[in-house]
Amino acid sequence: MPESRFERYLVAANRAIIFIMMAVMATLVFVNVVTRYVFNFSIIWAEEVSQYLMIWIAYLGAGLALREGRHVAVEMLQDRLPTALGRRVRMAVGGLVLAFLGAVTVLGFQFVVFVWNHKTGRRADMKLIRRGPGRSLAVKVNPFSRRPCVAVSVY
Numbered sequence: 001m002p003e004s005r006f007e008r009y010l011v012a013a014n015r016a017i018i019f020i021m022m023a024v025m026a027t028l029v030f031v032n033v034v035t036r037y038v039f040n041f042s043i044i045w046a047e048e049v050s051q052y053l054m055i056w057i058a059y060l061g062a063g064l065a066l067r068e069g070r071h072v073a074v075e076m077l078q079d080r081l082p083t084a085l086g087r088r089v090r091m092a093v094g095g096l097v098l099a100f101l102g103a104v105t106v107l108g109f110q111f112v113v114f115v116w117n118h119k120t121g122r123r124a125d126m127k128l129i130r131r132g133p134g135r136s137l138a139v140k141v142n143p144f145s146r147r148p149c150v151a152v153s154v155y
Contacts, residue, residue, distance in 0.1 A: 011067070018060050025053040 003011075032046035065071050078086040 011064070014060055014064055018057055018064065021053050021057050021060075025050050025057070028053075 028043075028046050029050055032043045032050075036042045062071075078089050081089060
C-alpha cells in the first residue's frame, strides 16, 4: 500500500524530531562535562534533561524502527513454517506484545498515581534555613514532635 502525503510528512517530522533531540542531548552532555572538569561547576539540570530526552528518543525511535522493520527478531521459526501458518504466528506474537505493552502501561499509570504526592525519604522532612551569603543550615523537622532538631549537614 503506498504511503499518503500526510504519512510521509509524519515520518519525516518524526525523524527530524529524533535528530534534533539527539543533537541537543549530545551537546548538553558535552557542555556539562566541559563545564564540570574545566570550569569546576556543573549545569544542575543537564543530567535530568538528558535522561528525559533519551526516554523520548527511545519511544519515538521505537515507533520508527517498528515501521521500518529494524527491531531485532528471531525469524528462524516463522521462516520454516508454511506462509499462512507463519502469518498466524506473527499475528499471535504481535497480540502477545500488545497485551504485554498494555499491561505495562496500566501498571505504569497505577504506579504514577500511587507515588504522585509522595516525597522522597531523604529530603522530605528537611527545611533549608538561609543564614546569610554562602551559609545555610538544614533543619530536620520531625512530624511527631514540636521541637525541630538540627541536622548534621551545614551548607
